[in-house]
Amino acid sequence: MxxxxxxxxxxxxxxxxxxxxxxxxxxxxxxxxxxAAPAETLRGCRAEHLPYWLDDxxxxxxxxxxxxxxxxxxxxxxxxxLGRIETWAxxxxxxxAGVCARRVAEQAATALRDGGRADTAALLEGxxxxxxxxxAASAAAEHPGPGGMLAGYAADVCHYSRDAGVAARAxxxxxxxxxxxxxxxxxxxxxxxxVAKERAWQAAWLFDRxxx
Amino acid sequence: xxxxxxxxxxxxxxxxxxxxxALSPDDRSRFEEHVMSCPPCRAYLEQMxxxxxLLGSIPEETVSPEAEEALVSAFRGWKPD
Numbered sequence: 134m135x136x137x138x139x140x141x142x143x144x145x146x147x148x149x150x151x152x153x154x155x156x157x158x159x160x161x162x163x164x165x166x167x168x169a170a171p172a173e174t175l176r177g178c179r180a181e182h183l184p185y186w187l188d189d190x191x192x193x194x195x196x197x198x199x200x201x202x203x204x205x206x207x208x209x210x211x212x213x214x215l216g217r218i219e220t221w222a223x224x225x226x227x228x229x230a231g232v233c234a235r236r237v238a239e240q241a242a243t244a245l246r247d248g249g250r251a252d253t254a255a256l257l258e259g260x261x262x263x264x265x266x267x268x269a270a271s272a273a274a275e276h277p278g279p280g281g282m283l284a285g286y287a288a289d290v291c292h293y294s295r296d297a298g299v300a301a302r303a304x305x306x307x308x309x310x311x312x313x314x315x316x317x318x319x320x321x322x323x324x325x326x327x328v329a330k331e332r333a334w335q336a337a338w339l340f341d342r343x344x345x
Numbered sequence: 346x347x348x349x350x351x352x353x354x355x356x357x358x359x360x361x362x363x364x365x366x367a368l369s370p371d372d373r374s375r376f377e378e379h380v381m382s383c384p385p386c387r388a389y390l391e392q393m394x395x396x397x398x399l400l401g402s403i404p405e406e407t408v409s410p411e412a413e414e415a416l417v418s419a420f421r422g423w424k425p426d
Contacts, residue, residue, distance in 0.1 A: 186378075187382075203374050204374030309383075
């Protein structure tokens with residue numbers, strides 16, 4: 134089965150530190166058996182689960198043997214790297230972080246308009262990058278009500294993304310925080326479904342922009 | 346409710362069980378997903394992995410008999426509060 138795997142720089146498995154054999158030009162990487170790698174290192178994910186595993190490098194991977202699906206990952210008995218997907222790179226990761234933050238800011242702007250704060254909403258919508266959005270959202274968060282609360286979430290997404298420093302980590306933080314922020318009240322029925330819906334939107338964005 | 350949610354504090358509490366492979370499959374998934382989207386927890390896990398790797402590379406015989414005896418004596422005399 135063909136799947137996707139996010140790895141750290143140098144084709145390193147992020148959780149185990151295993152260094153994958155990289156494919157030579159025009160070829161596939163060498164097969165790795167389960168007993169030649171740390172436990173549960175031979176894994177990939179489906180396209181719809183990409184946002185859960187964002188990291189520096191995105192690879193196509195082939196999984197063989199009995200497959201186990203656990204959470205948002207696929208575990209295999211044997212695997213090999215097929216090739217790196219070069220379109221997933223720092224600029225796109227930063228763009229994705231910005232897109233996530235902007236989705237929260239858009240909801241905040243709508244709520245602020247509903248609350249009679251069209252001027253503040255316009256400032257949020259006019260922000261050009263994460264830094265500007267952070268400033269505008271932090272100021273808007275001062276307003277009471279749902280618009281201010283959502284603006285506070287947008288400010289948090291910007292803050293923690295920038296704080297992550299590394300593009301892929303900024304993207305992963307932004308994606309998770311955005312999914313939780315847009316899902317609303319955790320005590321309201323359907324919270325998990327709302328989180329999953331936003332994750333699905335993120336996966337579709339990645340699928341399209343990475344060009345999978 | 347958040348079936349996939351794990352706080353940073355919960356992750357720290359679960360890290361030993363994670364390394365020992367003692368987490369349930371669901372908890373292991375939640376643990377790993379949290380790590381991959383939380384840079385501070387990821388740094389913490391990497392530090393723990395480095396520590397385990399370094400400690401695991403110290404052979405037993407690098408402790409001198411005198412040091413070993415001193416340690417054993419210290420533990421013999423130790424009483425919890």
